[in-house]
Amino acid sequence: MPMSTRHRLQCAWSLGLLLVGGVAAQALGAGTSREDCEKSYKPSTGQPGKDVVWVPTNDPLVTRMLEMAQVGKGDLVYDLGAGDGKIAIAAAKQFGARAVGVEYNPEMAQCLVRAEGVDDKVKVIQGDIFETDFSAANVVTLYLLPELNLKLRPTILKMKPGTRVVSHSFLMDDWRPDESSVSSDGSAYLWIVPADVSGKWTFKQQRGNDSFDVNLVQTFQKLSGKVGKGSDDITNAEVRGNQVEMMFSEGDVHTRLKGELKGNRIEAQVTRNDATATYVGTRS
Ligand SMILES: C[S@@+](CC[C@H](N)C(=O)[O-])C[C@H]1O[C@@H](n2cnc3c(N)ncnc32)[C@H](O)[C@@H]1O
Structure with a gap:
């Protein structure tokens, strides 16, 4: 059975338990233990959600996802469709980050956040992931469905360049991942999120007279395009957050550019044959 179908079918019978648990858990306050939460909510894999059922990510994969995103103390992680809150809790407990879980049925996660003693760092909010503003995040985690990832994609692409997005199991259609990790625990x-660097750029040597034009065509993180007025293609060209890289050759002059978008300039180290110099690119 295809993964997404199985993912959808894995549930549908335990909403009652969730609702009963929700009422019982109103009473759970300070001093609540994980066991108290689990007794009150009795969550079960496949429990109904709004657009996708609850199926938890296994512990090793939670860790791997957060490692892939290089989560650390300064980060704000949003788990969209937080389930029992385990990714948000792990982001705080194992990686020292702050985290927000957005969940249609948030009671279980809210209880576990209290039980795990991370309520100073983790918040679980009741909300619809398609209506909640998560633009403050610099890490987003997902375990949804391919079509839900695709529906979130335009919003994700408008986030701050450099925002890391990790998805358990599911891809983003033709936006290829920057990294994949597949093991017996599952795939992540x-x-x-790439900056928009498309357009015509003129790079000028900061201390010297050399300059060149590059016309960049961007498809997600991949860049293609031509150099100068000629027909030379750029190669090995991509943008990772604000970092830009490309290579091209004109006759026997081979150029490698590594730069960073800062405002509306690209400050770059450009190596032409063996000499490296600083160039500044401006877009016209
Ligand atoms: C597959 S579970 C993933 C849980 C958790 N992120 C994890 O990886 O363990 C998906 C969760 O998304 C929630 N969900 C589904 N549609 C939602 C929506 N539109 N807004 C908020 N939460 C939603 C479900 O209730 C479910 O808990």
Whole structure:
């Protein structure tokens, strides 16, 4: 059975338990233990959600996803469709980050956040992931469905360049991941939100007279395009967050550019044959 179908079918019978648990758990307050939460909510794999059922990510994969995103103390992680809150809790407990879980049925996760003693760092909010503003995040985690990832994609692409997005199992259609990690625990995919660097750029040597034009065509993180007025193609060209890289050859002059978008300039180290110099690119 295809993964997404199985994922959808894995549930549908335990909403009652969730609702009963929800009422019981109103009473759970300070001093609540994980066992108290689990007794009250009795969550079960396949429990109905709004657009996708609850199926938890296994522990080793939670760790791997957060490692792939290089989560650390300064990060704000949003888990969209937080389930029992385990990714948000792990982001705080194992990686020292702050985290927000957005969940249609948030009671279980809210209880576990209290039980795990991370309520200073983790918040679980009741909400619809398609209506909640998660633009403050610099890490987004997903375990949804391919079509839900695709529906979120335009919003994700408008996030701050460099935002890391990790998805358990599911891809983003033709936006290829920057990294993939597949093992017996399951698969995880990482995307780095790319800055928009499309257009015509003129790079000028900062201390010297050399300059060149590059016309960049961008498809997600991949760049293609031509150099100068000629027909030379750029190769090995991509953008990762604000970092830009490309190579091209004009006759026997081979150029490698590594730069960073800062505002509307690209500050770059450009190596032409064996000499490296600083260039500044401006877009026209
Ligand atoms: C497959 S589970 C993943 C849980 C958790 N992120 C994990 O990896 O363990 C998906 C969760 O998304 C929630 N969900 C589904 N549609 C949603 C929506 N539109 N807004 C908020 N939560 C939603 C479900 O209730 C379910 O808990």
